[in-house]
Amino acid sequence: MKSKQTFHPKKQDDSKLQLEQKILHYRSEVAKYKKQAEELRGLLKSARKKGHTGQKEGEGSYSPRVSLAAKAYFSYSTFLPREGEEQDNQIHAIGHFTFENTGNHILHDPVFCFRTKPANRVNIGGKIRMTQALDHTWMTPKEEWVYVQNDWKEWVKTKGEHWLKPVHIDTIKPGEKAIFSNFDMAVTPGKKDDHILIEGFCYARELQKGIASVNTISLYL
Structure with missing residues (x-):
């Protein structure tokens, strides 16, 4: 069942x-x-x-904006030849030329250029090594400069341009300065009513177009 x-x-x-x-x-x-x-x-x-x-500071993908900014300027005094002095009848502009990093990014490989008008009327003295041969001493010089070109004399003679780079530094950090200090720009007098103009320019790997100094050395003879 x-x-x-x-x-x-x-x-x-x-x-x-x-x-x-x-x-x-x-x-x-x-x-x-x-x-x-x-x-x-x-x-x-x-x-x-x-x-x-x-997000908290330092978190995420935020990165500060890169600011490339710099300024250059002369600070100098002019010394006229003493009356009746025959050994040195040149006019001397003695001072400093400053390249200041006012941005927030490191500037690499600074280069200075001094352009004189007329050409070949101004001799620039200072801590300049006249050859690019390396100094094999173990101590880095406090300040030393070399001409960028091997044929720098021709550039000075034909264009009135002195292209110099520092041996003692290769970077300028934000807020720091590179200074061509205690230069002696000796001007040879020529005809009356001459106008001697010395301009300054600064360059870096990040500022390849360069910047002009805010002032110049201008002499009326």
């Missing part, structure tokens, strides 16, 4: 109730996460309007 299958409606109702409760729970969780997502979107939108993302 076959046994009759017994149904339990109460168990079925309990299973159905549990399933509905789970569905309600999941719906509630989904609604909660949607609300949190909306709140986060609002916070992000507000932060963008204020110009920040809530």
Whole structure:
């Protein structure tokens, strides 16, 4: 004899109730996460309007903007020949020429250029080595300069340009200065009413177009 299958409606109702409760729970969780997502979107939108993302200093991909800035200037005094002095009838402009890094980025391989008009009327003296041969002493000089070109005499004669680079430094950090100190620019007098002009320019690997000095040495003879 076959046994009759017994149904339990109460168990079925309990299973159905549990399933509905789970569905309600999941719906509630989904609604909660949607609300949190909306709140986060609002916070992000507000932060963008204020110009920040809530990151701490030094975090994220933010990097300061590179500022390349510099200035150059002469500071000097002019000395006229003494009356009746035959040994030295030249006019001397003695002083310093400064290349200052006013930006926030290191400047590499500084180069100075002094341009004289007329050409070949001004002799520039200072801590200049007349050859580019290396000095193999173990001590680095406090200040020493060399001409950039091997044919620098021709440049001076035809263009009146003295291109010099420092031996003792190769970088100028932000806020620091490279100074061609205690120069002696000796001007040979010529015809009356002559105008002697000495201009200064500075260059670096990052400033290949160069900058002109804010002032010049201008002499009327």
